[in-house]
Amino acid sequence: MDMVKNFHMAQGLGETSYAHNSRLQKEVIESVMDMTLSSAMEACADVETVSIADLGCSSGRNTLSVVENVIRTVCERRRETTRQLPEFMVFLNDLPSNDFNALFSLVPEFVQKVKAEHDDGGEILVSVAGVPGSFYGRLFPSSSLHFITSFTSLHWLSQVPAGLLNKGESINKGNIYMSPASPPSVATRYVKQFQEDFSQFLRSRSQELVVGGRIVFSMLGRRNHDSHEKINECPFFETLGKSLSILISQKMVAEEKVDSFNLPYYAPSTQELEDQVYREGSFTIDSMKQDYHDWTIKYTPKMLSNFCIAATKSLICHHFGEEIIEPLFETHTQLLCEKLMAGEDIGWSKIIVVLCKSVAR
Template sequence: MEVRQVLHMNNGEGETSYAKNSNIQRKIISMTNSRLKKAILNIMCNNNNNKNVPESIGVADLGCSSGPNTLMVVSEIIDIIDETSRKSGISFPELRISLNDLPGNDFNDIFRSLPSFFIKLKKKKVQKIAMLLEFLVHFMEGFFHKRACILFTLHLVYIGSLRSVPLGLGTNNVMSSLNKGKLYISHTSPSDVINAYVSQFQNDFSTFLRSRSPEIVPGGRMLLSLMGRSSIDPTIEDGCYYQWELLANALSNLVSKDQVEEEKIDSFNAPYYAPCPEEVKIAVENEGSFMIDRIETFEIEWDASVSSNSSDEKILLSTGQQVAKTIRAVVESMVENHFGNEIMDDLFSVYGDLVDDYIYKKRAVYVNLVVSLKRKEY
């Protein structure tokens, strides 16, 4: 099955759902607020000339997901535009907001959340808002790496993820089992595996930029929030790298219990890549449609989402088990598709124990890249 058909956060509102386990993502979104505000100010107050303020502003959130965070970026954008309009004495522009994601996303949850969202807007007395929800739920190869919107209609694009399996490492490919015992790049991975991931990121990211270029008006902005890493070395133990390592170890534990076939681990390669700032710069410069305003790197603790009030369970989970729930909400759909549903509870229970042990010994952090881009004006 094509990976994009099974790649989505856990739907619904259950204990393992993304809706109940997305505090980390919420904190990461909050980290982008200052960059988001600057991008919008640049769009609305270009050269401090109010005559250039667009009457209609197009915004796209690519990879909007579902749950409590979905409309968080949109709400922040509306607040910034409203505040800027009031301070500048200009009319609130019409907003055209597109929320896009892969086919498996829980769009029903988004529809259910819209009435309360509009009530909140009315309470804020925000006027003249035209929201166009363009749910592009079609089975298209490469989705984010293809055209999604009409020519030159967007002023601001926000995206929180880019995912793809390296072409040479597909499940049915002869190279698929090169990365034995691992799910992602590891310090034991052969150079062919590492090069395949690096090459796939450069190809995908360049294609993504080329696809956005015709959609964004000249001078428009794009804000990327990507899980990344701090070093140019892709095998460095930071970011999400070691979470994949621990998940591979958890699966190996189930191999010893005859719950998982070892070959299944060998043939799984995560549709994920954590770039470093240098790799992002190279891709942007080579593609040529955008200028980099700024790249910032933030760190956030793995257990930043852990709260004594985060679960209704009678027995309070350990820190590692709560971190495991956060990861499960994001990766379970693709892991389950490959390994089967029957091992999920055992897998993430073992995984949580491994996380507990790891964070006891080391400081475990995510590395998040916030990249602010401007569409060249030519």
């Protein structure tokens, strides 16, 4: 559990890693912006004080760009009906280790920009607050939110599934995540952890949203529903595992140390998400779509490896020590180069979901 907490300190990644993480997050946000804005209009059409929450906000400008676009869209719709502009309450959530000071330093400029664009001689009020804590639990008062977003976060589990070590021996030996080579017992544990986490996420949001409120989220997913074949189609973690194996052969890291390392990562299928939503019972699915992105079109192997550093550095440093980072990701880059030269697929599958709270809790 300590390892996972350290992972979620993620944004202590250093400037280079953060820049790559921020760039990738920005592209994801831009790709789902139309769905986000249309959902915001539905959720906030007749609300006098609009409450918005972004979960897993990190500490860069991306989260504020989403909020800015939501505010612009809501205000433009109100002008069309000659109605008074609403007030806005914005909640930015991440774990307590997030650099909220860096985020808050961007808020005055953001508020001034919003006021300059939308203040028609009156006062448009935009209040911003930070809410530290895990989104796998309650964060806000009951029926207090109208619109929630979360981007590129929900594929990270709250913890590494329990039971991956049996009497000190790894039952996932040779793998660092739930891969196609993992035993069925490993897949069972990852599926169970995902179900527990995602159901808790839905229950918490159901209590916090008003009826008619909406959630828009995106996460990595897989195209095959079978929970033990073609798992995690994004190849970064498979390549990362092979890179660690190479370091074992070079006597740079102990095999036992690698065997005890597992990522708290699970990419569900759309069917799994649907099942969990219907099982929880508070939401209808307004929209769900899945896209596949071939990263070789836009990114070099080095850039792709930097994305992997941004996502995993804190976990790796906590488990192996920081000195492993340079040789590990040099090897990782080389293996990605070899994949590219061999014409292998390097990409990821992204699932975008819009939920509407339809039942009072």
